[in-house]
Amino acid sequence: MTKKVSVLGATGYAGAELLRILYSHPQAEVVHITSESHTGEPIAALYPHLRGLYDLTLESMKDIEAIGCDSDFVFIGLPHGHAMEVGKALKDLSTRIIDLGADFRFADPAVYEAWYHVEHTYRDAPRVYGLAELNRAAIKDAKIIGNAGCFTTASILALAPLAASHLIDTKSIIVDAKSGVTGAGRGPKLANHFPELYDNFRAYNVAHHRHTPEIEQAIAEISDEETLINFTPHLVPMGRGILATCYANLKDGATPELVDAAYEKLYGKEFFIRLLGRNGYPSTKEVRGSNYCDIAWHIDERTHRVIALSAIDNLVKGAAGQAVQNFNIACGFDEKTALDVVPMYP
Structure with a gap:
């Protein structure tokens, strides 16, 4: 079954890498991509290597609830401090979240606050740590997956x-x-x-x-x-x-x-x-x-x-690839889907 996915913060390196990988995913359809600094621009204008592959235009995430309603999964490629608000906005929807940032990586929000110097505004978020090889069982049914850092x-x-x-x-x-x-x-x-x-x-x-x-x-x-x-x-x-x-x-x-x-x-x-x-x-x-x-x-x-x-x-197993691996686990897909590629050499 195809899943509708959106990428918030699609113009960062991790966001662009997500788009590269998701293009080859037979069960993922990218429906929304966002950027607050490049709203209204086509993604290929910023990343020409995606030319002819995506005709999507970058949107604002101001209406995040509408994006959530239209998505089975939302990938968040934003700096720390932003995913908490997205999580709260989507908490009553069936939309699931995979955050490539740090907001949902810690079991104890106080640890996050001490090291990131940001108040954690969604302390009771139903999150799991997204390091696939060590946490598959929890990832499978998680509402929010805090992708491990690089x-x-x-x-x-x-x-x-x-x-x-x-x-x-x-x-x-x-x-x-x-x-x-x-x-x-x-x-x-x-x-x-x-x-x-x-x-x-x-x-x-x-x-x-x-x-x-x-x-x-x-x-x-x-x-x-x-x-x-x-x-x-x-x-x-x-x-x-x-x-x-x-x-x-x-x-x-x-x-x-x-x-x-x-x-x-x-x-x-x-x-x-x-x-x-x-x-x-x-x-x-x-x-x-x-x-x-x-x-x-x-x-x-x-x-x-x-x-x-x-x-x-760092951009694949350390970010976008691991996010797609977590997505595959959460959806019950073959874990290797869209990721079974030979490394580039030299």
Whole structure:
């Protein structure tokens, strides 16, 4: 059965990526796309790669109830702080929401408020966390799905088997992650200006990045143990991709063989997670344009640490692809629908 879907905030990178993926979805019909800054313009005028594929004109979301009434699902690609109001406006409709922002990612709204410095105005929203491989059962019937963040997807998926099998000290985790510049959005910023970015590599938001509590929340839920991480993001001069390098102290008795078994147990049957095994090396180019997450791990016996590595495309598995994967789960479609594509290489 075809589902009518709308994309709010269709002119951001994630919104445009949603349109690219949804065009190939045989059971999704895009009926509304919105942009407050480009209302009345055709989407192809802003994203010429969609020329001839979409003849839709960008609308305002001022009449969100009308858009909701005409949609089975609404994808929200807006900055944090906006999805809460959309959720409240649509709460009495059958319309379901997949939010690519942060408004519905946290079980405790107080955590959201502390890290995002915005009042949560829909504290009792019926939401679930949208990391597909770890939360399918809840996603299936959810009214609101809070799509996992990009850095968080790469980090959580790399660490989840270790946490689920209680092989690591969850208070010793260090995540060192690098992202392409599309993760910062399409709006112009001095730090993303070509002369500033090219041939450069830098860390930012050290000890303060908003994805920190999201990773902690997921690992704590998986392990049922107190979790504390150091998360340091870096910006690299490339368009797409995230590489996360995650460190943790192994618990006594945690052997390399048990680590291998933990990854195989959790992900052995997962289509979108490709296990490179012990001593493998994921690469961002090998997942470019795809919904795959490539994972490998190394054991440092000298320091009794495990180093888990993961690579994703931040706009696909880290945003739009994961949103469509959640959409497929929620609709009862084959999870691979519109996402079963070979990564672009080189």
